[in-house]
Structures are given as structure tokens and as C-alpha cells.
Amino acid sequence: MQNEQEFQEAPETVAATSALIKLGKPVTDTWVLSRDEENLPESRPAIVPLALWQQHADRDDLAPWLPSDTELTPELAAALEKAALVAIDFPAFTDGRGYTLARLLRERFGYAGEVRAIGDVLIDQLYYMTRCGFDALALREDQELESALKALTAFSVSYQPAVDLNEPLFARRLRER
Amino acid sequence: MYRYDSYDQTLVDERVAQFRDQMDRYLAGKLGEEEFRPVRLQNGLYIQRHAPMLRIAIPYGMLSSDQLRALATITRRYDRGYGHFTTRQNLQLNWPAQEDVPDILADLAKVQMHAIQTSGNCIRNTTSDQFAGIAKDEVVDPRPWCELIRQWSTLHPEFAYLPRKFKIAVTGATEDRAAIHVHDIGLRLFLDDAGELRFRVLAGGGMGRTPMIGEVVRADLPWQHLLTYLEAIVRVYNQFGRRDNKFKARIKILVKALGIEEFARRVEEEWAHLKDGPQTLNEGAVDEAKTHFPEPPRRPVAESAIVAYEQLRQENRAFARFVTNNVMDHKVSGYKAVTLSLKRREAAPGDITADQMDAVADLAQTFGFGEIRVTHEQNLVLSDVPVDEIEVLWQQLDALGMANPTVGTLNDIICCPGGDFCSLANAVSIPIAQAIQERFEDLDFLYDLGPIDLNISGCMNACGHHHVGNIGILGVDKKGEEYYQISLGGNADDDVSLGKILGPSFYREDVPGVIDKVLQVYVEKRLDEERFLDTYRRVGHQAFKERVYAE
Ligand code: HEM
Numbered sequence: 001m002q003n004e005q006e007f008q009e010a011p012e013t014v015a016a017t018s019a020l021i022k023l024g025k026p027v028t029d030t031w032v033l034s035r036d037e038e039n040l041p042e043s044r045p046a047i048v049p050l051a052l053w054q055q056h057a058d059r060d061d062l063a064p065w066l067p068s069d070t071e072l073t074p075e076l077a078a079a080l081e082k083a084a085l086v087a088i089d090f091p092a093f094t095d096g097r098g099y100t101l102a103r104l105l106r107e108r109f110g111y112a113g114e115v116r117a118i119g120d121v122l123i124d125q126l127y128y129m130t131r132c133g134f135d136a137l138a139l140r141e142d143q144e145l146e147s148a149l150k151a152l153t154a155f156s157v158s159y160q161p162a163v164d165l166n167e168p169l170f171a172r173r174l175r176e177r
Numbered sequence: 178m179y180r181y182d183s184y185d186q187t188l189v190d191e192r193v194a195q196f197r198d199q200m201d202r203y204l205a206g207k208l209g210e211e212e213f214r215p216v217r218l219q220n221g222l223y224i225q226r227h228a229p230m231l232r233i234a235i236p237y238g239m240l241s242s243d244q245l246r247a248l249a250t251i252t253r254r255y256d257r258g259y260g261h262f263t264t265r266q267n268l269q270l271n272w273p274a275q276e277d278v279p280d281i282l283a284d285l286a287k288v289q290m291h292a293i294q295t296s297g298n299c300i301r302n303t304t305s306d307q308f309a310g311i312a313k314d315e316v317v318d319p320r321p322w323c324e325l326i327r328q329w330s331t332l333h334p335e336f337a338y339l340p341r342k343f344k345i346a347v348t349g350a351t352e353d354r355a356a357i358h359v360h361d362i363g364l365r366l367f368l369d370d371a372g373e374l375r376f377r378v379l380a381g382g383g384m385g386r387t388p389m390i391g392e393v394v395r396a397d398l399p400w401q402h403l404l405t406y407l408e409a410i411v412r413v414y415n416q417f418g419r420r421d422n423k424f425k426a427r428i429k430i431l432v433k434a435l436g437i438e439e440f441a442r443r444v445e446e447e448w449a450h451l452k453d454g455p456q457t458l459n460e461g462a463v464d465e466a467k468t469h470f471p472e473p474p475r476r477p478v479a480e481s482a483i484v485a486y487e488q489l490r491q492e493n494r495a496f497a498r499f500v501t502n503n504v505m506d507h508k509v510s511g512y513k514a515v516t517l518s519l520k521r522r523e524a525a526p527g528d529i530t531a532d533q534m535d536a537v538a539d540l541a542q543t544f545g546f547g548e549i550r551v552t553h554e555q556n557l558v559l560s561d562v563p564v565d566e567i568e569v570l571w572q573q574l575d576a577l578g579m580a581n582p583t584v585g586t587l588n589d590i591i592c593c594p595g596g597d598f599c600s601l602a603n604a605v606s607i608p609i610a611q612a613i614q615e616r617f618e619d620l621d622f623l624y625d626l627g628p629i630d631l632n633i634s635g636c637m638n639a640c641g642h643h644h645v646g647n648i649g650i651l652g653v654d655k656k657g658e659e660y661y662q663i664s665l666g667g668n669a670d671d672d673v674s675l676g677k678i679l680g681p682s683f684y685r686e687d688v689p690g691v692i693d694k695v696l697q698v699y700v701e702k703r704l705d706e707e708r709f710l711d712t713y714r715r716v717g718h719q720a721f722k723e724r725v726y727a728e
């Protein structure tokens with residue numbers, strides 16, 4: 001409890017390359033991620049900070065990443081419409097704002113492109129992320145791919161509707177009765 | 178009681194498998210301490226002063242005899258043969274081994290129980306009125322609604338990493354026994370003038386280091402919209418609650434910072450999008466939830482039996498004491514609700530041994546349709562006992578040490594585990610409770626005092642509800658020494674109020690003496706049948722302060 005803010009080193013035993021899971025399968029990532037707020041990176045295609053992307057929104061080799069405190073206004077959502085993908089940052093895995101952002105992007109604004117989780121993306125959060133509309137998961141470097149894939153299917157039932165499922169369990173029960 | 182169907186069972190079983198895998202990865206060094214932390218907390222596992230602590234969920238305080246027997250077995254097999262009922266209607270094990278926890282969870286799943294979201298920054302176990310479904314003053318039975326909330330909040334994908342923990346309490350009675358004003362969300366069911374069922378929705382209450390009383394977000398929410406409205410509130414909190422300082426992260430701080438109007442405006446704006454969405458409840462869903470809480474097959478109780486019961490009460494003083502304090506009126510004539518006291522001097526308030534659990538499970542089967550409720554005052558209730566069986570039940574409870582006729586009195590202390598178990602504690606709390614119980618054990622004196630809530634917490638976190646005790650005791654740390662701060666005038670009922678600190682804190686040995694002085698002032702100043710709280714409110718803080726700090 002008292003050690004809440006203390007950062008623990010990741011254990012050394014795990015693989016050191018970061019992996020991308022897309023639609024439940026491991027894929028090779030063609031995008032580079034840049035956190036530089038001012039300059040565009042050399043390599044392309046690149047995911048860049050939202051503010052920087054907005055200056056170059058017409059380029060199809062750039063895509064934005066949203067900080068977790070982004071206020072997703074209708075204007076912003078309309079601008080994101082043309083992005084090849086939208087990444088949402090998890091600065092710490094305990095920052096749960098990204099789940100709401102993803103749901104709003106999908107459910108409220110109907111964004112149909114890739115929504116990618118970046119940052120502190122850990123195995124034990126993937127199931128919830130998927131339910132909230134993330135279809136691409138850029139795992140933190142130390143995360144084991146095999147366990148990550150397994151975690152996606154940890155549950156076969158859920159009580160609430162979310163992006164993956166439009167029907168709450170109470171409605172399903174009534175339908176099946 | 179709610180019974181799982183195959184969906185509930187599958188979910189709980191899959192949760193056990195998931196945690197087993199997480200524990201394996203942790204023990205193998207593949208899951209770091211920091212990453213494991215929220216995972217174990219959301220499965221009820223704390224790391225405490227002496228050992229891990231496991232908090233088992235008892236949804237809205239309802240237990241079956243089978244479940245209680247299973248809990249007894251678990252405490253024998255994995256712990257030291259006892260458990261601790263908490264103010265949030267849960268059960269805590271103080272001595273499990275960390276590696277055993279997946280097995281414990283698997284055993285719980287076999288009796289439709291779990292420890293999901295009993296801790297961590299997520300929506301916690303929903304609490305309610307221990308007399309739900311049987312109270313005379315009940316307008317609407319809250320249990321089906323609690324169950325709908327339980328399902329909605331369980332593994333909610335969007336709300337597993339909130340800024341801070343989130344607690345919901347529901348009442349459907351005129352008298353609030355669920356402390357809805359000091360929860361993150363408090364819900365009161367009522368019927369409007371047209372007889373339509375509605376919710377009064379409060380938000381922003383809470384205890385901890387900055388206690389606050391919840392304010393009304395919506396006075397008259399139609400029942401169909403319960404879940405979408407809750408979702409809107411929690412979503413606003415998830416987005417805007419503070420994450421930079423964990424002491425300022427509860428929803429109460431957000432409500433306070435925005436003001437209730439602005440907070441409500443944001444909720445309504447969010448809700449406008451969610452309203453009438455797939456989570457809108459319909460009669461079918463609510464009726465289905467209600468089928469889990471049928472009236473038990475009560476038998477008719479003859480008028481002569483009621484007369485005999487009243488007569489026994491006249492004749493037998495000890496029985497009368499038990500009835501007056503521990504037996505509650507029931508909506509059905511001839512039936513009563515009986516409170517089993519878990520307050521004994523030999524044990525911490527709320528503690529229960531495995532043997533007692535087994536015995537209570539049997540008693541519940543004999544006298545109460547196999548159902549037990551846990552109260553937030555850390556006692557147990559058999560909710561449906563016919564009056565002609567109360568005498569026998571009383572005798573059997575007495576043999577078990579659970580017939581202490583002190584429910585609602587000064588001796589019915591709410592107390593957190595404190596320094597004996599909890600690593601956050603500033604001071605011990607259980608020995609304080611015991612010292613007070615010892616000092617004021619004369620029953621006639623206790624009865625003369627009437628209802629007084631005395632609540633003790635070992636630190637600012639307020640697990641022992643000291644802010645809402647008529648008398649509140651808080652352990653504080655001064656340069657490494659244990660002191661106790663005393664506050665007066667708190668109350669968790671409808672006329673809710675937060676206690677006011679009396680003055681400089683006291684040594685541990687002096688606490689019972691200080692309480693004695695406070696009680697003297699009350700006894701001298703009270704008018705007729707006036708309760709402690711009312712006398713305090715009438716004569717004011719100063720009179721108590723002067724006496725206590727007089728040289
Ligand atoms: C022994 C291990 C325990 C630990 C480490 C612990 C930890 C905490 C912490 C840190 C808080 C403050 C949260 C906040 O202010 O946001 C808190 C509040 C609380 N805890 Fe505990 N607790 C423990 C045991 C208990 C027990 C045994 C009970 C019931 C008897 C309990 C019931 C509560 C309640 C009712 C609150 C107040 C909720 C509020 O602030 O609204 N806890 N606990």
C-alpha cells in the first residue's frame with residue numbers, strides 16, 4: 001500500500017521485443033511510434049502525438065496517438081475520421097481513461113478504423129481493452145506474446161454490453177428462455 | 178437468494194482460472210510486483226502486516242447455510258479457523274497463504290461465491306439493508322436491484338482502473354440502514370405520486386480522510402434507466418476524477434471541485450447518449466431478478482403463540498433483554514428478524530469461529546429457511562423466525578456466545594482490524610473496543626443509555642466508520658506514539674452528520690475514562706427518552722468538551 005508510487009523493475013526473464021496483436025493475431029508492425037511533440041520522425045508510416053498530427057492531418061503515412069486525458073469532442077472525432085488508425089496511450093496501466101476514450105470513439109462516433117492501445121499495455125488488461133473496442137494491442141516490451149494471446153479469451157461470457165457485444169446478459173437470458 | 182445459472186458459474190470459474198494463471202506467472206517472476214498488485218487486489222488479496230488478507234464478497238450481505246458452511250471449511254483448511262465480518266458486509270480471512278488463494282477461490286466458486294472486486298480501484302461489492310425484504314418500513318425490496326447492479330459492475334471492462342475505489346449502497350426503506358449518504362453512489366428506491374418506482378441518486382459521499390456527505394444528482398430516476406445512469410456517473414468520474422494524488426481521487430473530491438450542479442450537468446450530458454441504450458431495463462429483466470428473492474414458505478403463526486411469546490417476555494428478564502435489543506419487527510405478523518451478536522469481549526468485533534459458522538448455518542436451516550444476512554454493524558441476522566421458536570433459538574445462541582443482548586447499544590461497537598492486523602494503522606483499535614466493552618458491561622447501564630453508535634478506526638482511512646459514530650474514536654500517530662482522537666455527533670442514518678472532534682487526543686489508557694465523562698454529560702442533560710445524539714445536538718459540543726478537558 002505505502003509503496004504504491006514505487007516503480008518495480010520488470011523481471012528480466014521475458015522477451016525484449018515488443019509485439020503487436022491485431023484482431024487477436026500477432027502481426028508485424030509496419031508503423032513506428034514517435035513521442036516527439038515537435039518533429040516528425042524520419043521513418044514512415046509513423047504514429048505521432050495528436051497535436052503534431054493535426055498539423056499534417058492530410059498525410060496518410062501519419063496517424064495520431066491520443067494522450068489519456070484527451071477530451072474527445074465531436075470536432076476532434078470528426079477530424080479523426082480520416083486517420084488511418086487512432087492510437088490511445090496508456091501512460092500507466094492503472095490509468096483507465098483510455099478504456100472510455102476507445103468506447104466513445106467506437107460507440108459514440110462510429111470510428112471504424114484501427115484503434116490501437118499503446119504505452120503500458122499489459123497482458124492482464126488486454127481482455128478489457130478488446131471489449132472496449134481496441135482491435136490492435138501494442139504490448140509493452142517485456143510482455144510475453146503467448147500469455148497475451150491466451151489472455152484475450154480468458155472469458156466466454158460477460159454481463160455488460162460493450163463494443164464487442166451489443167446485448168447485456170439480462171437480455172440474452174430473456175431471449176433464450 | 179440469488180442462484181447462479183450456467184453463465185454466472187462460467188464467469189466465476191473462468192475468473193478462478195485466470196487468477197491461477199496470474200499467480201503462476203507472479204510466482205515464476207514473470208509478472209512484476211507492481212503489475213500483480215491490481216490483479217490480486219481485484220481478487221480480494223491484500224498483503225498485510227502479518228500475512229496476506231483475503232476479502233470474500235458477500236453480495237449485499239446475503240449468505241446461504243451451504244455457503245456459510247463452505248466458509249467454515251475454508252477457514253479451517255486454509256486459515257486459522259476463524260473469519261472477520263466487515264462493515265461492508267464482506268468476510269475477511271487474516272491468515273491465508275498467498276499460494277493457496279487460487280484454491281480458495283476455486284472452493285468459493287463451488288458454492289457460488291467469489292472475491293471479485295472486493296478491493297482495488299474498481300466498483301466494489303454493493304451493500305444494502307440487512308432487513309431487505311422483511312422490514313416493516315420497506316417500500317421496495319432493494320435486493321433484485323442490487324443483483325442487477327452486481328452483474329452490471331462485475332468485470333465491467335471500462336471501469337476496472339478507476340481513479341480510486343467505488344462503492345454503491347442501496348436502500349428501499351424509509352429508514353436508511355445502508356448508510357447511502359456516505360457512499361460514492363447512494364440509491365434510494367421510492368414510489369412517486371403515481372406509484373411509479375424511482376431512484377433518488379446521490380453521489381460524492383465517502384469517508385476516509387476527507388469525509389463528505391453525498392449530494393443529489395437526480396431526485397427521481399425512473400427504474401428503467403438505473404444501469405445507464407450509473408454508467409454515466411462512473412464514466413464522468415473515470416474521465417475527470419483526479420489521478421495525480423490518491424488522497425484526492427475519490428468521486429467526492431470531483432463532486433466538490435465541480436459543484437453538484439456542474440457534476441450533475443456532465444452526468445446528464447453523458448447520460449443523454451446512453452439513455453434508452455441496450456442496458457435499459459425492462460419488466461422482463463426486473464421480474465427475472467425478482468424471482469430470485471421470493472417470499473419464503475412461512476407458516477401461519479397462531480395468535481396464541483404470539484400471546485405466549487409476549488408473556489414469556491414479561492416473565493423472563495433475560496429473554497426480554499434479548500428480544501428488546503436483538504429482535505426486530507417483521508412485516509409479517511408472527512415472524513421476527515433476529516440479530517446474532519458478533520460482539521464478545523474475547524474476540525474482535527465481527528470475528529466468528531469456524532465452529533460458530535457451522536452452528537449458525539444449522540440454526541439458519543432450522544429457524545430461518547437457510548438464509549443468513551451480514552450487517553454493516555458486523556453482526557449476523559436470521560431474517561424469518563416465527564415467534565414461537567425464538568426462545569429455543571435464543572437458548573442455542575446463548576450456548577454459542579452469540580446472544581449478547583447488546584445490539585444497538587454502546588457495546589455494539591463497529592471497529593476496524595487496526596494495528597493488530599493492518600499495515601496502514603496508526604494505532605490498535607480492537608483493544609480499545611475491548612477496554613470499552615469491559616468498562617461498560619453492566620446491561621442496565623447500557624440499556625439506560627439507549628442507542629449509541631460507537632465506531633473505532635485505527636487510522637484516517639476510516640474503515641471503522643468513526644466519522645459517522647455518535648461517538649467516534651480515531652487512532653492517530655504522534656511522533657511514533659499511539660493516541661486517540663474522539664469525535665461526537667456523527668450519524669449514518671437519514672439525518673446524517675459527521676462527527677466533530679472534541680479536542681486534543683488521548684492516551685490509550687484514558688479512552689474509557691473519557692467515554693465515561695461524555696456519557697455522564699449525556700445522562701445529566703438528557704430530557705426524558707432523548708437519544709444521545711439528540712441531546713448532543715441540543716446542548717452542543719461545548720458542554721461535553723468542558724467536562725472532558727476539565728482539570
Ligand atoms: C486490514 C486491511 C484493510 C486495509 C489495508 C484497508 C484499507 C483501506 C483504505 C486505504 C481505505 C481508504 C480509502 C480511501 O480513503 O479512499 C479504506 C476505507 C474503508 N475500508 Fe478498509 N481496509 C482494511 C480493512 C477493512 C475492514 C476490516 C473493513 C470493515 C470492517 C473495511 C471497511 C472500509 C470502509 C467502510 C472504508 C471507508 C470507505 C469510504 O471511505 O467511503 N476495511 N480501507
Ligand code: SF4
Pocket residue numbers: 593594595596599600601602603634635636637638639640641
Ligand atoms: S481504518 Fe486504517 S487501521 Fe483500520 S483497517 Fe482501515 S486502514 Fe487499517
